Amino acid sequence: MAIQSIRLFGDPVLRTPAAPVVDFDKELRKLVKDLTDTMMDAPGAGLAAPQIGVGLRVFTYYVDEQLGHLINPDLDLSPEIDEEGEEGCLSFPGLAFPTPRAVRAVAKGFNVYGEPITLEGTDLMARCFQHETDHLDGILFIDRMDPKQRKLAMKAVREAEWSGLSAPVIKASPHPTGGKAL
Ligand SMILES: [Zn+2]
Numbered sequence: 001m002a003i004q005s006i007r008l009f010g011d012p013v014l015r016t017p018a019a020p021v022v023d024f025d026k027e028l029r030k031l032v033k034d035l036t037d038t039m040m041d042a043p044g045a046g047l048a049a050p051q052i053g054v055g056l057r058v059f060t061y062y063v064d065e066q067l068g069h070l071i072n073p074d075l076d077l078s079p080e081i082d083e084e085g086e087e088g089c090l091s092f093p094g095l096a097f098p099t100p101r102a103v104r105a106v107a108k109g110f111n112v113y114g115e116p117i118t119l120e121g122t123d124l125m126a127r128c129f130q131h132e133t134d135h136l137d138g139i140l141f142i143d144r145m146d147p148k149q150r151k152l153a154m155k156a157v158r159e160a161e162w163s164g165l166s167a168p169v170i171k172a173s174p175h176p177t178g179g180k181a182l
Pocket of ligand 1: 088089090091131135182
């Protein structure tokens with residue numbers, strides 16, 4: 001097990017776009033293992049490399065008992081939007097808010113061996129792919145909320161006990177809401 005510290009909102013790494021993976025080597029296999037171990041320990045439904053301080057386009061997911069990872073993802077989204085689904089984030093411990101997301105997503109990318117793969121998801125799986133791919137672009141779920149919801153979310157963030165404690169040594173709370181923290 002190689003559980004890493006999860007970076008919290010306020011850490012600049014969460015706002016930094018990640019670089020595409022070029023070398024499908026031993027280092028990358030270690031990164032995927034660290035992401036998987038850290039996500040399962042949290043526990044969370046998804047985790048992106050910037051959340052453990054690594055600026056590479058890699059995420060892991062664990063949704064509906066399906067465990068996997070995707071490298072250099074490219075998403076194709078359905079036009080139907082789920083406006084009401086609650087979403088959390090391991091970088092915002094204990095908080096969850098309605099966040100609009102496409103209902104279905106096709107995610108193309110690569111596995112850890114550099115082989116092209118295509119994943120298809122609906123509902124929570126689709127939400128996870130969108131949330132994690134956003135992390136790789138420095139986009140956070142608060143950015144996807146409508147302005148009124150974002151205002152409520154930011155108030156809750158300011159009042160959260162971890163607010164302002166964005167140093168990398170801080171371990172995220174092991175209590176994400178509803179098992180949907182991503
Ligand atoms: Zn997240």
